[in-house]
Amino acid sequence: MTADKNFLVGVFDNEEVLLDGISKVRSNGLKIHDVFSPFPVHGIDDALGLKKSRLPRAAFLFGLTGTCLALTMQIWMLGYDWPMIIGGKNYASLPPFIPVTFELTVLLSALGMVATFMIISDLKPYKWPRQFDVRSTDDKHVMAIDLALNGGKSKDDISRILKDAGASEVNEKNFE
Amino acid sequence: MAHHVEVAEEQYVFRPETKKKLYILLIVGIVVFALGLVFAMNDGGHHDAAHEGGHAAVAEAQKLVASADQHGAASEGHAAHAEAGHHAEKPLWIKRLFSTLWMNNVFFTGLGIIGLFFVAIQYAAQAGWSVGVKRVPLAMGAWIPVAGILMLVLWFITHHDIFHWTHSYLYDANGAEFDKIINKKAPFFFWPLAGGSFPLFYIARMVIFFGLWYYFFVQIRKNMLAEDLEATNAYWYKNRVTATWFLIFFGVSSSIAAWDWVMSIDTHWFSTMFGWYVFASWWVTGLAVITLIVAHLKSAGYLKIVNANHLHDLGKFCFAFSIFWTYIWFGQFLLIYYANIPEETIYFYERMRTSPYSWIFYLNLILNFVLPFLLFMTRDAKRQISMLKVVCPIIIVGHWFDFFNMVTPGVMKLEGGIGFLEIGVALIFAAVYLLVVLNSLSKFPLFGKNDPMLQESLHHHI
Numbered sequence: 001m002t003a004d005k006n007f008l009v010g011v012f013d014n015e016e017v018l019l020d021g022i023s024k025v026r027s028n029g030l031k032i033h034d035v036f037s038p039f040p041v042h043g044i045d046d047a048l049g050l051k052k053s054r055l056p057r058a059a060f061l062f063g064l065t066g067t068c069l070a071l072t073m074q075i076w077m078l079g080y081d082w083p084m085i086i087g088g089k090n091y092a093s094l095p096p097f098i099p100v101t102f103e104l105t106v107l108l109s110a111l112g113m114v115a116t117f118m119i120i121s122d123l124k125p126y127k128w129p130r131q132f133d134v135r136s137t138d139d140k141h142v143m144a145i146d147l148a149l150n151g152g153k154s155k156d157d158i159s160r161i162l163k164d165a166g167a168s169e170v171n172e173k174n175f176e
Numbered sequence: 177m178a179h180h181v182e183v184a185e186e187q188y189v190f191r192p193e194t195k196k197k198l199y200i201l202l203i204v205g206i207v208v209f210a211l212g213l214v215f216a217m218n219d220g221g222h223h224d225a226a227h228e229g230g231h232a233a234v235a236e237a238q239k240l241v242a243s244a245d246q247h248g249a250a251s252e253g254h255a256a257h258a259e260a261g262h263h264a265e266k267p268l269w270i271k272r273l274f275s276t277l278w279m280n281n282v283f284f285t286g287l288g289i290i291g292l293f294f295v296a297i298q299y300a301a302q303a304g305w306s307v308g309v310k311r312v313p314l315a316m317g318a319w320i321p322v323a324g325i326l327m328l329v330l331w332f333i334t335h336h337d338i339f340h341w342t343h344s345y346l347y348d349a350n351g352a353e354f355d356k357i358i359n360k361k362a363p364f365f366f367w368p369l370a371g372g373s374f375p376l377f378y379i380a381r382m383v384i385f386f387g388l389w390y391y392f393f394v395q396i397r398k399n400m401l402a403e404d405l406e407a408t409n410a411y412w413y414k415n416r417v418t419a420t421w422f423l424i425f426f427g428v429s430s431s432i433a434a435w436d437w438v439m440s441i442d443t444h445w446f447s448t449m450f451g452w453y454v455f456a457s458w459w460v461t462g463l464a465v466i467t468l469i470v471a472h473l474k475s476a477g478y479l480k481i482v483n484a485n486h487l488h489d490l491g492k493f494c495f496a497f498s499i500f501w502t503y504i505w506f507g508q509f510l511l512i513y514y515a516n517i518p519e520e521t522i523y524f525y526e527r528m529r530t531s532p533y534s535w536i537f538y539l540n541l542i543l544n545f546v547l548p549f550l551l552f553m554t555r556d557a558k559r560q561i562s563m564l565k566v567v568c569p570i571i572i573v574g575h576w577f578d579f580f581n582m583v584t585p586g587v588m589k590l591e592g593g594i595g596f597l598e599i600g601v602a603l604i605f606a607a608v609y610l611l612v613v614l615n616s617l618s619k620f621p622l623f624g625k626n627d628p629m630l631q632e633s634l635h636h637h638i
Contacts, residue, residue, distance in 0.1 A: 042637045056554065087514055095513050098506060 003148040006174050007033065008158050009132045010167035012141040015041045021143065021165035022047040028161045030153070033144040036136035055113060062112030063105045070104035071097060132173055143167070181634045183481050185625050188473065190618035195611070202607035209600025216269035216597050266337060268591055274334035276598045279583040280605045281330055282437050283461075283576055285323040286454075287609065290462025291316025292393045293426055299396075299412070299419035304632030305489055308482040308623050312469045314400060316462070317393040318616035319609055324386030327437070331382070338587050341365055341443045344372030358443050365440070378436060385429045392422040400624060407626040430455045438579075441586035445523050449508040454582070456504045457575050460497040460544075464571040467494055469613075471564045478622060484559040485636045491558025494571060498548035501575075502541075526585045532593045536581045543574030576602060 010025075012018040018041065025032060032048060078084060079092030089096065118124070136142040145158055153161075159170045291313035298306045335342045345353040347362055347370070362371030365378045395418050403411040431451025439450045447453070467490040473479050474487075512520045527533045547570050557563045584592040624630065 042635075052555075060553070088516060089514075095506075095510055098510070 003146060004175075006147045007132065007172070008145045008147060008155065008162065009171045009173045010143040010145070010162035010165070011133060011135070011169045011171070012143065012166060013168050015044075015141060017166040018141040018143070019043060019047050021162075021167065024165040025143070025145075025161060028165075030145055030158065030161060031149050033146040033149070036132060036142040036144070038137055038139060038141075041141075055116060058116045059109045059113045062116075063109035065112075066105040066108030067101055069108070070101040074100060130175055133171070144173070179635075180631060183625070183630070183634065186478055186480070186622040187620075188478060188614075188618045188622055190614050194614065198607050198611050198614075201603060202611075205600050205603030205607055207600070208596050209604060212595055212597030212600050213269070213273070215595065216272055217267075219269065269597075271337045271588060272592070272597060273601075274330075274337045275584055275587040275592070276601045277330055278334055278338050278437075278587075279579055280601050281323060281326050282583065283579040284319065284605050284609050285327065286458030287462055287465055288316055288319030288323050289389055289426070289430070290458050291466070291613075292320065292389065292396065292422070293459070294462065294466060295396060295400075296392075296419035296422045296426070299416045300423055302416070302629075304629040305486060305636040307627045307630050307633035308479055308486055309466065309470050309490065310627075311400075311620065311622055311624070312473070312617065313462070313466050314397060314620075315613050315617035316465065317397070319612055320386065320390050320393055322608075322612055324382075324390065327382060327386065328379075331379070338441060338583075339443070340586075341440060342375065347372035361443070381432060381436060385433055388425060388429070389422075392418060392425070396422070397620075401620055403624055403626050404621060409628045412628050430458070438582050441583060442523060444519065447508055447512070447520070447523070449504060449511075453504050453508055456497065456501040457578050460494065460501050461572055461575040463490070463493045463497055464568040464575075466490065467564055468568040468572070469617075471561045471568070473622070474561055481623060481634060483636075485638050486633070487561065487564060488555070488559045488638055489636075491552060491564060494568065495548060495552040495558065498544060498552070498571060502545040502549075505541075505545075526589075527581055530585075530590060532588075532590060533581055533585050536577050536594075540574065540578050540581060543570055544578060547574075 010021070012021055015037065018035070018037070022032065022035065022044070026049065035044065035048060037044070074097045075092045078086075083091045085091070086096070123129070132144045133140065133142045143162070145162070147155065147158070150158060155172075162170045294313040295310055295317070297303070298310055340346075341358050341361070343353075345351050346355040346358045348354055349359070359371055363377070365371075365375040366373060367377040369376050396415055399411040399415045399418065434451045434454030438454055439446065467487075470479065470482060470490060471487070474482055509524065512524060527537045548567055551563070551567045551570075552558055557567075580594065580598070627633075
């Protein structure tokens with residue numbers, strides 16, 4: 001059985017049952033593929049034991065790139081390539097470069113963050129997101145368990161654990 | 177998750193050990209101050225070699241200003257004014273003492289009214305997260321009356337030495353010292369009286385500002401404490417109205433206070449950003465003081481209802497408004513730098529290019545922008561008490577330097593500097609400020625048990 005193809009999907013009626021359910025499922029040794037909710041649920045990151053996102057670090061590096069790019073560009077253009085005196089200032093004087101540097105820092109860090117997020121979340125323009133249960137966009141919370149990653153347990157075992165954890169129904173979902 | 181959480185009431189105890197520490201700080205301050213005073217009296221105000229270069233720079237800048245003024249009816253001796261050399265009958269150390277007293281009082285006044293301002297925006301914005309921390313800034317408001325009395329007393333003692341515009345000869349149209357520019361500004365200080373007499377408008381503003389700030393503080397505190405005795409939302413609604421009126425008044429009064437108490441020292445100079453600049457400096461320092469007191473209370477075992485999420489919010493406030501201050505600082509600097517008008521650039525000429533202030537000018541940017549920006553950038557840094565206790569003092573000390581450089585160059589010209597005298601006065605102010613604020617904090621429970629936002633604050637999660 002290959003990973004990321006065959007799933008059991010537990011459906012939960014409300015977020016309190018879901019939060020309790022997550023810890024029950026995890027304490028039973030099951031690995032949760034992902035959880036889908038129609039709205040943000042406070043405390044779900046901690047319950048799922050998700051690692052801290054490294055996106056801020058990427059943002060910092062993109063921002064730093066923007067800062068360096070903007071300063072290099074302006075100093076090169078106005079200091080070396082085509083030196084011009086503006087307002088009686090030196091060729092390469094720092095203060096007038098600050099606003100452009102700020103803007104490029106923000107621009108690169110924002111665009112870089114969006115691009116990074118799209119890539120790590122697998123949100124490509126030609127790819128449709130998989131739907132485990134369409135009701136997760138309406139009034140149900142959905143927990144997906146990857147069967148390949150929980151090979152030690154049978155479908156029935158997993159199904160029972162989900163039911164015990166408070167799932168109102170458990171369905172099978174297979175992707176090609 | 178609509179769990180209702182029960183919490184136990186808490187009361188801060190101003191223990192004798194804490195008081196003793198503050199009294200030691202006060203005594204150290206007095207000793208350092210006394211030493212500084214002795215040193216300053218024996219110094220006699222000789223110019224050392226390092227000052228000479230700066231002198232030339234200022235003289236040059238003043239020539240520029242004078243030439244720009246020539247098209248008016250300004251007399252020859254006009255440029256010599258700013259030096260005020262032959263008018264300084266008092267010895268230099270007295271000017272230095274007055275300057276540092278005034279500067280510290282303006283700085284600490286901000287730490288009082290920002291407390292009230294913080295509480296007011298919590299009500300006006302209907303903020304829920306801040307129930308656990310709201311009474312710390314409320315206690316800071318207790319400094320307002322002390323600051324007001326000090327401001328008024330200090331003004332009457334120090335005004336001729338600090339405020340150039342208080343000299344009546346500037347307004348005598350027939351005198352040799354007549355100053356056309358300051359004479360035009362006379363109504364702002366002296367209305368309805370004649371220029372050079374008693375500055376009625378100025379003093380009235382000072383009294384009204386402090387009077388109304390104190391009035392709003394008393395009203396808001398009264399409602400907050402009444403709520404403890406009677407579980408009703410009525411006091412919260414009352415405070416929202418009071419807070420809104422205060423914010424409208426504060427928006428105007430904080431700007432005018434900045435012009436009056438700080439900008440008018442450099443009487444010829446003006447900047448339309450200045451009200452915002454002083455406010456930004458006060459605000460971020462006040463936020464750092466609130467955060468620091470909350471962090472210390474938390475370490476001492478108080479404020480059990482405050483957790484990392486609330487600290488994170490306070491940290492974000494300090495981080496964001498450090499950047500806001502830098503934005504205002506740069507907005508003021510860039511326009512003056514680019515326009516390059518001598519009347520305006522002299523302000524930065526004095527602070528950037530002359531030796532007693534130049535290092536503070538750059539240190540200001542490092543302490544108040546570079547360090548808070550880098551140290552507070554990550555999420556974890558803002559959630560950890562140990563980090564808050566490092567960065568908040570940097571911000572507070574940094575903005576003390578900021579106020580030093582706003583006030584001192586205009587009063588002392590090239591004779592200013594930071595020595596035992598300045599540090600001693602700052603320590604005395606800090607000790608007395610903390611005694612007043614912590615004493616006030618021990619008079620009421622640390623959070624409102626009937627605050628309608630209490631449950632929201634307990635469930636705060638970011």
